[in-house]
Amino acid sequence: MSDDETDWGASLSELSAVGHAPLIPPPPSGLPRVIIHIDLDCFYAQVEMVRQPALRSQPMGVRQKQMVITTNYTARARGIPKSGSVQALTQAYPELILVNGEDLYEYRRFSQRIFEVVSSMTFAHAVERLGMDENFIDVTPWVHAHLSAPAEIDPSPVQGHVFQAASWDKSDPVHRCLALGSVLAQRIRTRIREELGLTSAAGIAVNKTLAKLVGGCHKPDDQTLLLPDQTLALLQTLPSPRSIPGIGSATHASLLELGIDTLADLQAAQVSNLAEMFDRETAERLIQLSQGIDPSPVKTSGRPQSIGLEDRFKVITTRDESKTKLKWLWGRLAQLIYEDGRIPRVIRVTARDQIKERAQGRRWLKESRQTQIAGHILTGLKTNPDLPQREESQVVDICLSLLDKMVNHSAPYQLTLLGIGVSDFPPETANTIQNYFVAGAKETRNEKRQPKRSHAAMTPPNEEAMCQPTPDIDEAIRPCSKKVKPAPLAIPVCDVSDIPHDWDPEVWANLPMDIRTELLASQPIQSRTNVKPLNKKTKSIASYFQKKS
DNA sequence: ATGGGTCCT
DNA sequence: AGGACCC
Structure with missing residues:
Protein backbone atom coordinates (compact mmCIF):
# COMPACT_ATOMS: atom_id res chain seq x y z
CA MET A 1 0.00 0.00 0.00
CA SER A 2 1.05 3.51 -0.64
CA ASP A 3 1.97 5.72 2.29
CA ASP A 4 0.16 8.54 0.66
CA GLU A 5 -3.11 9.19 2.42
CA THR A 6 -4.60 11.06 -0.46
CA ASP A 7 -6.91 8.93 -2.54
CA TRP A 8 -5.49 9.39 -5.99
CA GLY A 9 -6.50 5.87 -6.92
CA ALA A 10 -7.69 6.35 -10.43
CA SER A 11 -9.85 3.28 -10.67
CA LEU A 12 -12.21 4.02 -7.84
CA SER A 13 -12.56 7.69 -8.71
CA GLU A 14 -13.29 6.67 -12.24
CA LEU A 15 -16.05 4.30 -11.39
CA SER A 16 -18.17 7.25 -10.49
CA ALA A 17 -16.69 9.44 -13.20
CA VAL A 18 -17.67 7.08 -15.99
CA GLY A 19 -21.29 7.47 -15.07
CA HIS A 20 -21.78 10.30 -17.51
CA ALA A 21 -19.45 9.01 -20.20
CA PRO A 22 -22.04 7.71 -22.60
CA LEU A 23 -20.12 4.98 -24.34
CA ILE A 24 -18.63 3.13 -21.40
CA PRO A 25 -20.64 0.33 -19.96
CA PRO A 26 -20.23 0.69 -16.21
CA PRO A 27 -17.57 -1.82 -15.12
CA PRO A 28 -19.22 -4.57 -13.14
CA SER A 29 -18.42 -5.36 -9.55
CA GLY A 30 -16.14 -2.44 -8.76
CA LEU A 31 -13.36 -3.65 -11.03
CA PRO A 32 -11.41 -1.23 -13.20
CA ARG A 33 -11.19 -1.04 -16.93
CA VAL A 34 -8.04 -2.58 -18.40
CA ILE A 35 -6.52 -0.59 -21.23
CA ILE A 36 -3.49 -1.52 -23.30
CA HIS A 37 -1.55 1.06 -25.26
CA ILE A 38 0.80 -0.26 -27.95
CA ASP A 39 3.36 2.01 -29.52
CA LEU A 40 5.73 0.91 -32.25
CA ASP A 41 9.38 1.76 -31.66
CA CYS A 42 10.62 4.45 -34.09
CA PHE A 43 7.98 3.24 -36.51
CA TYR A 44 9.14 4.79 -39.78
CA ALA A 45 12.73 3.70 -39.17
CA GLN A 46 11.65 0.15 -38.38
CA VAL A 47 9.58 -0.06 -41.55
CA GLU A 48 12.58 1.07 -43.58
CA MET A 49 14.73 -1.56 -41.89
CA VAL A 50 12.25 -4.30 -42.72
CA ARG A 51 12.19 -3.13 -46.31
CA GLN A 52 15.98 -2.97 -46.39
CA PRO A 53 17.50 -5.25 -43.76
CA ALA A 54 21.03 -4.09 -44.45
CA LEU A 55 20.05 -0.88 -42.66
CA ARG A 56 19.54 -2.71 -39.37
CA SER A 57 23.14 -2.56 -38.32
CA GLN A 58 23.61 1.02 -39.52
CA PRO A 59 22.80 4.27 -37.77
CA MET A 60 19.83 5.37 -39.83
CA GLY A 61 17.18 8.04 -39.88
CA VAL A 62 14.06 8.89 -41.85
CA ARG A 63 13.85 12.27 -43.52
CA GLN A 64 10.95 14.38 -44.72
CA LYS A 65 12.02 17.51 -46.56
CA GLN A 66 14.62 19.23 -44.37
CA MET A 67 13.80 17.33 -41.19
CA VAL A 68 14.96 14.03 -39.80
CA ILE A 69 11.77 12.84 -38.14
CA THR A 70 13.08 9.70 -36.47
CA THR A 71 16.28 7.70 -36.06
CA ASN A 72 16.73 4.01 -35.35
CA TYR A 73 18.08 2.63 -32.11
CA THR A 74 21.48 1.91 -33.62
CA ALA A 75 21.77 5.63 -34.22
CA ARG A 76 20.49 6.54 -30.77
CA ALA A 77 23.01 4.18 -29.16
CA ARG A 78 25.69 6.33 -30.75
CA GLY A 79 24.24 9.44 -29.19
CA ILE A 80 22.43 10.62 -32.29
CA PRO A 81 19.22 12.47 -31.36
CA LYS A 82 15.76 11.12 -32.18
CA SER A 83 15.13 13.97 -34.59
CA GLY A 84 16.54 17.22 -35.87
CA SER A 85 17.33 19.13 -39.02
CA VAL A 86 19.03 17.26 -41.86
CA GLN A 87 21.68 19.99 -41.87
CA ALA A 88 22.60 19.73 -38.23
CA LEU A 89 22.49 15.95 -38.00
CA THR A 90 24.46 15.11 -41.13
CA GLN A 91 27.08 17.64 -40.17
CA ALA A 92 27.48 16.34 -36.64
CA TYR A 93 27.10 12.67 -37.62
CA PRO A 94 28.41 12.02 -41.13
CA GLU A 95 27.87 8.27 -40.62
CA LEU A 96 24.09 8.73 -40.30
CA ILE A 97 22.25 7.21 -43.25
CA LEU A 98 19.06 8.98 -44.25
CA VAL A 99 16.09 7.44 -46.04
CA ASN A 100 13.41 9.56 -47.67
CA GLY A 101 10.15 9.05 -45.81
CA GLU A 102 7.97 11.60 -47.58
CA ASP A 103 5.88 8.95 -49.29
CA LEU A 104 3.77 7.44 -46.53
CA TYR A 105 2.47 4.61 -48.64
CA GLU A 106 4.46 1.78 -47.03
CA TYR A 107 3.95 3.16 -43.52
CA ARG A 108 0.24 3.21 -44.14
CA ARG A 109 0.29 -0.43 -45.22
CA PHE A 110 2.29 -1.54 -42.19
CA SER A 111 0.02 0.51 -39.99
CA GLN A 112 -3.04 -1.26 -41.37
CA ARG A 113 -1.41 -4.63 -40.81
CA ILE A 114 -0.62 -3.76 -37.22
CA PHE A 115 -4.23 -2.76 -36.66
CA GLU A 116 -5.36 -6.03 -38.21
CA VAL A 117 -3.06 -8.12 -36.04
CA VAL A 118 -4.20 -6.30 -32.90
CA SER A 119 -7.85 -6.55 -33.86
CA SER A 120 -7.64 -10.23 -34.68
CA MET A 121 -6.07 -10.96 -31.31
CA THR A 122 -8.49 -8.91 -29.28
CA PHE A 123 -11.55 -10.19 -30.96
CA ALA A 124 -14.71 -8.26 -30.10
CA HIS A 125 -12.82 -5.57 -28.17
CA ALA A 126 -12.51 -1.91 -29.08
CA VAL A 127 -9.27 -0.93 -30.81
CA GLU A 128 -8.55 2.76 -31.37
CA ARG A 129 -5.77 3.96 -33.64
CA LEU A 130 -3.77 7.03 -32.75
CA GLY A 131 -1.66 8.15 -35.66
CA MET A 132 -0.01 5.40 -37.64
CA ASP A 133 1.82 3.55 -34.93
CA GLU A 134 -0.23 3.61 -31.74
CA ASN A 135 -3.26 1.63 -30.73
CA PHE A 136 -5.40 1.60 -27.60
CA ILE A 137 -7.24 -1.59 -26.74
CA ASP A 138 -9.95 -1.93 -24.11
CA VAL A 139 -9.62 -5.54 -22.95
CA THR A 140 -11.92 -5.17 -19.95
CA PRO A 141 -14.55 -7.70 -21.01
CA TRP A 142 -12.03 -10.45 -21.60
CA VAL A 143 -10.12 -9.70 -18.41
CA HIS A 144 -13.22 -9.65 -16.27
CA ALA A 145 -14.50 -12.87 -17.80
CA HIS A 146 -11.23 -14.60 -17.00
CA LEU A 147 -10.85 -13.23 -13.54
CA SER A 148 -13.39 -15.70 -12.30
CA ALA A 149 -11.56 -18.64 -13.82
CA PRO A 150 -10.42 -21.22 -11.29
CA ALA A 151 -7.11 -20.26 -9.76
CA GLU A 152 -5.31 -23.40 -10.88
CA ILE A 153 -5.65 -22.48 -14.55
CA ASP A 154 -5.09 -18.79 -13.83
CA PRO A 155 -1.62 -18.30 -12.42
CA SER A 156 -1.78 -14.59 -13.37
CA PRO A 157 1.86 -14.06 -14.04
CA VAL A 158 2.75 -10.47 -14.77
CA GLN A 159 4.48 -9.98 -18.08
CA GLY A 160 7.06 -7.24 -18.43
CA HIS A 161 7.70 -4.51 -15.89
CA VAL A 162 5.50 -3.24 -13.10
CA PHE A 163 5.95 0.45 -12.34
CA GLN A 164 7.15 0.60 -8.71
CA ALA A 165 6.64 -3.11 -8.29
CA ALA A 166 6.93 -3.14 -4.50
CA SER A 167 3.23 -2.67 -3.92
CA TRP A 168 2.28 -5.60 -6.13
CA ASP A 169 -0.31 -7.79 -4.43
CA LYS A 170 -1.19 -10.90 -6.36
CA SER A 171 -4.36 -11.46 -4.38
CA ASP A 172 -5.75 -8.02 -5.15
CA PRO A 173 -8.41 -8.45 -7.85
CA VAL A 174 -7.51 -5.11 -9.39
CA HIS A 175 -3.88 -6.18 -9.68
CA ARG A 176 -4.91 -9.49 -11.16
CA CYS A 177 -7.00 -7.70 -13.80
CA LEU A 178 -4.01 -5.69 -14.87
CA ALA A 179 -1.76 -8.75 -14.82
CA LEU A 180 -4.12 -10.46 -17.24
CA GLY A 181 -3.88 -7.37 -19.40
CA SER A 182 -0.09 -7.61 -19.34
CA VAL A 183 -0.25 -11.20 -20.59
CA LEU A 184 -2.42 -10.10 -23.49
CA ALA A 185 -0.12 -7.18 -24.23
CA GLN A 186 2.88 -9.47 -24.34
CA ARG A 187 1.16 -11.81 -26.75
CA ILE A 188 0.07 -8.99 -29.02
CA ARG A 189 3.59 -7.58 -29.16
CA THR A 190 5.03 -11.02 -29.88
CA ARG A 191 2.59 -11.49 -32.69
CA ILE A 192 3.38 -8.09 -34.22
CA ARG A 193 7.05 -9.06 -34.16
CA GLU A 194 6.41 -12.49 -35.67
CA GLU A 195 4.03 -11.29 -38.34
CA LEU A 196 5.57 -7.98 -39.30
CA GLY A 197 9.09 -7.97 -37.90
CA LEU A 198 8.43 -4.87 -35.81
CA THR A 199 9.10 -4.30 -32.12
CA SER A 200 6.83 -2.26 -29.91
CA ALA A 201 6.36 -0.92 -26.41
CA ALA A 202 3.18 -1.29 -24.38
CA GLY A 203 1.57 0.22 -21.33
CA ILE A 204 -1.18 -1.43 -19.30
CA ALA A 205 -3.32 0.67 -16.95
CA VAL A 206 -6.87 1.54 -15.99
CA ASN A 207 -7.33 4.29 -18.58
CA LYS A 208 -5.90 5.54 -21.86
CA THR A 209 -3.83 8.39 -20.50
CA LEU A 210 -2.11 6.25 -17.89
CA ALA A 211 -1.58 3.35 -20.29
CA LYS A 212 0.12 5.66 -22.72
CA LEU A 213 2.22 7.39 -20.09
CA VAL A 214 3.39 4.22 -18.40
CA GLY A 215 4.19 2.56 -21.71
CA GLY A 216 6.98 5.07 -22.09
CA CYS A 217 8.80 3.79 -19.02
CA HIS A 218 10.51 0.88 -20.75
CA LYS A 219 11.37 1.37 -24.38
CA PRO A 220 12.11 -0.04 -26.84
CA ASP A 221 10.65 -3.52 -27.13
CA ASP A 222 9.26 -3.84 -23.62
CA GLN A 223 6.14 -3.14 -21.61
CA THR A 224 5.09 -1.67 -18.28
CA LEU A 225 2.06 -2.10 -16.07
CA LEU A 226 0.76 0.66 -13.82
CA LEU A 227 -1.04 -0.22 -10.59
CA PRO A 228 -3.71 2.35 -9.73
CA ASP A 229 -2.11 3.09 -6.39
CA GLN A 230 1.10 4.15 -8.14
CA THR A 231 -0.67 6.71 -10.29
CA LEU A 232 0.69 9.70 -8.38
CA ALA A 233 4.19 8.30 -8.43
CA LEU A 234 4.07 8.00 -12.19
CA LEU A 235 2.65 11.50 -12.62
CA GLN A 236 5.36 12.93 -10.41
CA THR A 237 7.94 11.78 -12.94
CA LEU A 238 6.45 14.10 -15.55
CA PRO A 239 8.31 17.35 -16.09
CA SER A 240 5.32 19.50 -16.97
CA PRO A 241 1.55 19.53 -17.51
CA ARG A 242 2.43 19.61 -21.19
CA SER A 243 3.59 15.99 -20.88
CA ILE A 244 0.01 14.82 -20.44
CA PRO A 245 -1.60 13.72 -23.67
CA GLY A 246 -4.45 16.11 -24.33
CA ILE A 247 -2.65 19.11 -22.91
CA GLY A 248 -1.16 20.68 -26.00
CA SER A 249 0.78 23.87 -26.52
CA ALA A 250 -2.26 26.15 -26.51
CA THR A 251 -3.67 24.72 -23.29
CA HIS A 252 -0.23 24.79 -21.72
CA ALA A 253 0.21 28.43 -22.61
CA SER A 254 -3.16 29.24 -21.04
CA LEU A 263 1.59 19.34 -12.65
CA ALA A 264 1.21 19.68 -8.89
CA ASP A 265 -0.25 23.15 -9.43
CA LEU A 266 -2.83 21.71 -11.77
CA GLN A 267 -3.62 18.79 -9.48
CA ALA A 268 -4.31 21.22 -6.65
CA ALA A 269 -6.33 23.64 -8.78
CA GLN A 270 -10.05 24.22 -8.41
CA VAL A 271 -12.37 24.59 -11.34
CA SER A 272 -12.85 28.20 -10.25
CA ASN A 273 -9.11 28.82 -10.64
CA LEU A 274 -9.36 27.90 -14.29
CA ALA A 275 -12.66 29.63 -15.00
CA GLU A 276 -11.04 32.66 -16.66
CA MET A 277 -9.54 30.61 -19.46
CA PHE A 278 -11.64 27.46 -19.73
CA ASP A 279 -15.26 26.48 -19.60
CA ARG A 280 -16.37 24.28 -16.74
CA GLU A 281 -16.20 20.99 -18.57
CA THR A 282 -12.74 21.66 -19.89
CA ALA A 283 -11.50 22.81 -16.50
CA GLU A 284 -12.81 19.67 -14.88
CA ARG A 285 -11.25 17.49 -17.52
CA LEU A 286 -7.86 19.17 -17.21
CA ILE A 287 -7.78 18.78 -13.45
CA GLN A 288 -8.84 15.18 -13.72
CA LEU A 289 -6.21 14.45 -16.34
CA SER A 290 -3.58 15.90 -14.06
CA GLN A 291 -4.71 13.44 -11.40
CA GLY A 292 -4.57 10.49 -13.74
CA ILE A 293 -8.33 10.31 -14.09
CA ASP A 294 -9.44 9.78 -17.66
CA PRO A 295 -12.89 8.36 -18.33
CA SER A 296 -12.60 8.72 -22.10
CA PRO A 297 -13.61 5.50 -23.81
CA VAL A 298 -11.50 3.56 -26.25
CA LYS A 299 -13.29 4.20 -29.50
CA THR A 300 -13.53 1.66 -32.25
CA SER A 301 -11.53 3.03 -35.14
CA GLY A 302 -13.38 2.33 -38.32
CA ARG A 303 -12.33 3.37 -41.77
CA PRO A 304 -10.86 6.86 -42.11
CA GLN A 305 -13.16 9.90 -42.06
CA SER A 306 -10.93 11.67 -44.54
CA ILE A 307 -8.05 11.03 -46.90
CA GLY A 308 -5.71 13.82 -47.80
CA LEU A 309 -2.34 14.70 -49.23
CA GLU A 310 -0.24 17.81 -48.77
CA ASP A 311 2.99 18.92 -50.28
CA THR A 318 1.40 31.29 -60.59
CA ARG A 319 -1.88 29.59 -61.26
CA THR A 324 0.61 21.24 -62.15
CA LYS A 325 1.00 20.60 -58.45
CA LEU A 326 -2.70 19.96 -57.92
CA LYS A 327 -2.73 17.57 -60.85
CA TRP A 328 0.13 15.64 -59.33
CA LEU A 329 -1.47 15.59 -55.89
CA TRP A 330 -4.77 14.46 -57.34
CA GLY A 331 -3.13 11.59 -59.20
CA ARG A 332 -1.73 10.22 -55.98
CA LEU A 333 -4.89 10.89 -54.01
CA ALA A 334 -7.01 9.13 -56.62
CA GLN A 335 -4.93 6.01 -56.08
CA LEU A 336 -5.59 6.15 -52.34
CA ILE A 337 -9.32 6.70 -52.85
CA TYR A 338 -9.41 3.78 -55.25
CA GLU A 339 -7.68 1.55 -52.70
CA ASP A 340 -10.12 2.68 -50.04
CA GLY A 341 -13.02 1.71 -52.23
CA ARG A 342 -15.46 4.40 -51.06
CA ILE A 343 -16.43 7.43 -53.09
CA PRO A 344 -16.22 10.72 -51.17
CA ARG A 345 -18.75 13.52 -51.57
CA VAL A 346 -16.63 16.46 -50.48
CA ILE A 347 -13.31 17.70 -51.76
CA ARG A 348 -11.11 20.28 -50.07
CA VAL A 349 -8.06 22.26 -51.07
CA THR A 350 -5.59 23.59 -48.52
CA ALA A 351 -2.98 26.29 -49.05
CA ARG A 352 -0.42 28.37 -47.25
CA ASP A 353 0.45 31.80 -48.55
CA GLN A 354 3.63 33.36 -47.18
CA ILE A 355 2.59 36.85 -48.21
CA LYS A 356 -0.71 36.56 -46.36
CA GLU A 357 1.08 35.12 -43.35
CA ARG A 358 3.41 38.10 -43.19
CA ALA A 359 0.59 40.56 -43.76
CA GLN A 360 -1.27 39.13 -40.80
CA GLY A 361 1.88 38.69 -38.77
CA ARG A 362 1.21 35.04 -38.20
CA ARG A 363 3.65 32.20 -38.26
CA TRP A 364 1.11 29.71 -39.54
CA LEU A 365 -1.84 30.49 -41.72
CA LYS A 366 -3.33 27.50 -43.39
CA GLU A 367 -6.50 28.14 -45.32
CA SER A 368 -8.87 25.71 -46.89
CA ARG A 369 -12.00 25.70 -49.01
CA GLN A 370 -14.22 22.74 -49.60
CA THR A 371 -17.15 21.89 -51.82
CA GLN A 372 -19.43 19.01 -52.57
CA ILE A 373 -18.50 17.04 -55.61
CA ALA A 374 -21.08 15.49 -57.89
CA GLY A 375 -21.17 11.73 -57.55
CA HIS A 376 -20.74 10.95 -61.22
CA ILE A 377 -17.35 12.65 -61.41
CA LEU A 378 -15.61 10.23 -59.07
CA THR A 379 -17.49 6.98 -59.59
CA GLY A 380 -14.80 5.84 -61.99
CA LEU A 381 -12.55 5.37 -58.97
CA LYS A 382 -14.67 2.45 -57.86
CA THR A 383 -13.08 0.33 -60.53
CA ASN A 384 -9.98 2.17 -61.64
CA PRO A 385 -7.27 4.19 -59.89
CA ASP A 386 -7.20 6.58 -62.83
CA LEU A 387 -10.17 8.69 -63.72
CA PRO A 388 -11.10 9.20 -67.39
CA GLN A 389 -9.48 12.33 -68.87
CA ARG A 390 -12.69 14.30 -68.74
CA GLU A 391 -13.44 13.65 -65.11
CA GLU A 392 -9.85 14.16 -64.11
CA SER A 393 -9.72 17.63 -65.57
CA GLN A 394 -13.07 18.38 -63.98
CA VAL A 395 -11.59 17.51 -60.61
CA VAL A 396 -8.50 19.60 -61.21
CA ASP A 397 -10.71 22.50 -62.29
CA ILE A 398 -12.75 22.19 -59.12
CA CYS A 399 -9.53 22.26 -57.11
CA LEU A 400 -8.37 25.33 -58.97
CA SER A 401 -11.65 27.11 -58.36
CA LEU A 402 -11.34 26.34 -54.67
CA LEU A 403 -7.82 27.73 -54.76
CA ASP A 404 -9.14 30.85 -56.50
CA LYS A 405 -11.31 31.52 -53.48
CA MET A 406 -8.18 31.77 -51.37
CA VAL A 407 -5.64 33.51 -53.60
CA ASN A 408 -6.09 36.59 -55.67
CA HIS A 409 -4.08 35.96 -58.78
CA SER A 410 -3.88 39.64 -59.66
CA ALA A 411 -2.05 40.38 -56.43
CA PRO A 412 1.27 38.89 -55.43
CA TYR A 413 1.23 35.68 -53.46
CA GLN A 414 3.69 32.96 -52.49
CA LEU A 415 2.29 29.53 -51.88
CA THR A 416 4.44 27.20 -49.83
CA LEU A 417 1.94 24.41 -49.37
CA LEU A 418 -0.87 22.84 -51.33
CA GLY A 419 -3.06 19.98 -50.30
CA ILE A 420 -6.12 18.09 -51.46
CA GLY A 421 -8.37 16.09 -49.21
CA VAL A 422 -11.62 14.22 -49.54
CA SER A 423 -14.24 13.36 -46.95
CA ASP A 424 -17.91 12.65 -46.36
CA PHE A 425 -17.99 9.07 -47.48
CA PRO A 426 -21.45 7.53 -47.75
CA PRO A 427 -22.37 5.39 -44.76
CA GLU A 428 -21.59 1.77 -45.33
CA THR A 429 -24.87 -0.01 -45.60
CA ALA A 430 -23.14 -3.34 -45.12
CA ASN A 431 -23.47 -2.75 -41.42
CA THR A 432 -27.20 -3.18 -41.37
CA ILE A 433 -28.39 -6.47 -40.03
CA GLN A 434 -30.22 -7.28 -43.23
CA ASN A 435 -27.02 -7.19 -45.22
CA TYR A 436 -25.43 -9.86 -43.13
CA PHE A 437 -27.90 -12.30 -44.51
CA VAL A 438 -27.77 -11.25 -48.12
CA ALA A 439 -25.62 -13.70 -50.03
CA GLY A 440 -22.60 -12.02 -51.59
CA ALA A 441 -23.30 -8.68 -49.96
CA LYS A 442 -20.06 -8.65 -48.04
CA GLU A 443 -17.99 -9.25 -51.13
CA THR A 444 -18.41 -5.57 -51.91
CA ARG A 445 -17.06 -4.19 -48.70
CA ASN A 446 -13.59 -3.90 -47.23
CA GLU A 447 -12.01 -4.94 -50.46
CA LYS A 448 -8.28 -4.91 -50.29
CA ARG A 449 -6.99 -3.51 -53.51
CA GLN A 450 -3.49 -3.64 -54.76
CA PRO A 451 -1.77 -0.61 -56.19
CA LYS A 452 -1.54 -0.61 -59.92
CA ARG A 453 1.31 1.83 -60.13
CA SER A 454 4.60 1.64 -58.37
CA HIS A 455 4.97 4.53 -56.00
CA ALA A 456 8.23 5.40 -57.73
CA ALA A 457 6.03 6.50 -60.59
CA MET A 458 4.36 8.93 -58.23
CA THR A 459 7.45 10.79 -57.14
CA PRO A 460 7.08 14.48 -57.88
CA PRO A 461 9.00 15.66 -60.92
CA ASN A 462 11.39 17.90 -59.01
CA GLU A 463 12.09 15.61 -56.13
CA GLU A 464 14.63 12.88 -55.96
CA ALA A 465 13.33 9.48 -56.92
CA MET A 466 13.25 6.74 -54.38
CA CYS A 467 16.22 4.73 -55.53
CA GLN A 468 15.98 1.69 -53.35
CA PRO A 469 14.12 -1.29 -54.69
CA THR A 470 11.09 -1.92 -52.58
CA PRO A 471 10.28 -5.54 -51.96
CA ASP A 472 6.65 -6.32 -51.63
CA ILE A 473 5.52 -6.24 -48.05
CA ASP A 474 4.64 -9.90 -48.05
CA GLU A 475 8.07 -10.71 -49.36
CA ALA A 476 9.68 -8.48 -46.81
CA ILE A 477 8.05 -10.07 -43.83
CA ARG A 478 8.32 -13.64 -44.93
CA PRO A 479 11.45 -14.40 -42.89
CA CYS A 480 9.54 -13.49 -39.77
CA SER A 481 6.17 -14.99 -40.43
CA LYS A 482 6.67 -18.68 -40.05
CA LYS A 483 2.95 -19.30 -39.71
CA VAL A 484 3.72 -21.44 -36.70
CA LYS A 485 0.88 -21.34 -34.27
CA PRO A 486 2.29 -20.08 -30.96
CA ALA A 487 2.26 -22.55 -28.12
CA PRO A 488 -0.91 -22.25 -26.10
CA LEU A 489 -0.55 -20.11 -23.04
CA ALA A 490 -1.43 -21.18 -19.57
CA ILE A 491 -3.92 -18.35 -19.73
CA PRO A 492 -5.89 -18.53 -22.91
CA VAL A 493 -6.05 -15.30 -24.82
CA CYS A 494 -8.85 -14.13 -26.94
CA ASP A 495 -8.03 -14.97 -30.52
CA VAL A 496 -9.87 -15.53 -33.74
CA SER A 497 -9.33 -19.21 -33.19
CA ASP A 498 -11.48 -18.85 -30.11
CA ILE A 499 -14.51 -17.80 -32.09
CA PRO A 500 -17.10 -20.52 -31.91
CA HIS A 501 -17.03 -22.31 -35.23
CA ASP A 502 -20.55 -21.28 -36.05
CA TRP A 503 -19.93 -17.56 -35.70
CA ASP A 504 -18.89 -15.52 -38.68
CA PRO A 505 -15.78 -13.39 -37.94
CA GLU A 506 -16.72 -10.82 -40.56
CA VAL A 507 -20.13 -10.40 -39.04
CA TRP A 508 -18.48 -9.89 -35.71
CA ALA A 509 -16.05 -7.34 -36.93
CA ASN A 510 -18.93 -5.15 -37.97
CA LEU A 511 -21.10 -5.45 -34.89
CA PRO A 512 -21.55 -2.43 -32.66
CA MET A 513 -19.35 -2.53 -29.61
CA ASP A 514 -22.09 -2.88 -27.05
CA ILE A 515 -23.44 -5.93 -28.79
CA ARG A 516 -19.95 -7.36 -29.18
CA THR A 517 -19.22 -6.84 -25.53
CA GLU A 518 -22.45 -8.44 -24.49
CA LEU A 519 -21.92 -11.41 -26.69
CA LEU A 520 -18.35 -11.81 -25.58
CA ALA A 521 -19.38 -11.86 -21.98
CA SER A 522 -22.17 -14.28 -22.75
CA GLN A 523 -19.94 -16.64 -24.61
CA PRO A 524 -19.40 -19.90 -22.74
CA ILE A 525 -15.69 -19.63 -23.59
CA GLN A 526 -15.88 -23.21 -24.72
CA SER A 527 -12.71 -25.19 -24.31
CA ARG A 528 -10.96 -22.18 -22.88
CA THR A 529 -12.05 -22.17 -19.29
CA ASN A 530 -14.88 -23.51 -17.28
CA VAL A 531 -16.36 -20.10 -16.77
CA LYS A 532 -20.09 -20.08 -17.11
CA PRO A 533 -21.96 -17.61 -19.26
CA LEU A 534 -22.31 -14.34 -17.42
CA ASN A 535 -25.54 -13.39 -19.04
CA LYS A 536 -27.87 -16.00 -20.38
CA LYS A 537 -30.26 -13.51 -21.86
CA THR A 538 -27.83 -12.68 -24.66
CA LYS A 539 -27.79 -16.22 -25.95
CA SER A 540 -30.81 -15.45 -28.02
CA ILE A 541 -29.07 -12.43 -29.47
CA ALA A 542 -26.12 -14.59 -30.36
CA SER A 543 -28.27 -16.91 -32.35
CA TYR A 544 -29.12 -14.08 -34.73
CA PHE A 545 -25.51 -13.81 -35.75
CA GLN A 546 -24.64 -17.41 -36.19
CA LYS A 547 -23.76 -18.58 -39.65
CA LYS A 548 -26.46 -20.39 -41.47
CA SER A 549 -25.56 -24.04 -41.68
C1' DA B 1 9.89 20.53 -38.83
C1' DT B 2 6.65 16.97 -42.12
C1' DG B 3 2.69 14.55 -43.83
C1' DG B 4 -0.58 12.92 -42.20
C1' DG B 5 -4.99 12.24 -39.09
C1' DT B 6 -9.04 13.15 -35.24
C1' DC B 7 -12.73 15.81 -33.08
C1' DC B 8 -14.75 20.31 -31.54
C1' DT B 9 -16.30 25.09 -32.08
C1' DA C 1 -13.41 27.02 -41.94
C1' DG C 2 -10.49 27.06 -38.51
C1' DG C 3 -8.43 25.44 -34.41
C1' DA C 4 -7.22 22.24 -30.91
C1' DC C 5 -5.18 17.91 -30.29
C1' DC C 6 -2.39 13.45 -31.66
C1' DC C 7 1.53 10.89 -34.11
Missing part, protein backbone atom coordinates in the same frame (compact mmCIF):
# COMPACT_ATOMS: atom_id res chain seq x y z
CA LEU A 255 -2.23 27.37 -17.89
CA LEU A 256 1.02 29.32 -17.64
CA GLU A 257 -0.94 32.55 -17.92
CA LEU A 258 -2.96 31.43 -14.95
CA GLY A 259 0.24 30.83 -13.03
CA ILE A 260 -0.11 27.07 -13.24
CA ASP A 261 3.40 25.92 -14.05
CA THR A 262 3.68 22.44 -12.65
CA ARG A 312 5.26 21.68 -49.12
CA PHE A 313 7.66 23.34 -51.48
CA LYS A 314 9.87 26.36 -51.89
CA VAL A 315 7.33 28.62 -53.53
CA ILE A 316 4.58 28.73 -56.14
CA THR A 317 3.58 32.09 -57.59
CA ASP A 320 -0.16 27.37 -63.79
CA GLU A 321 2.33 26.02 -61.30
CA SER A 322 -0.53 25.44 -58.92
CA LYS A 323 -2.38 23.50 -61.56
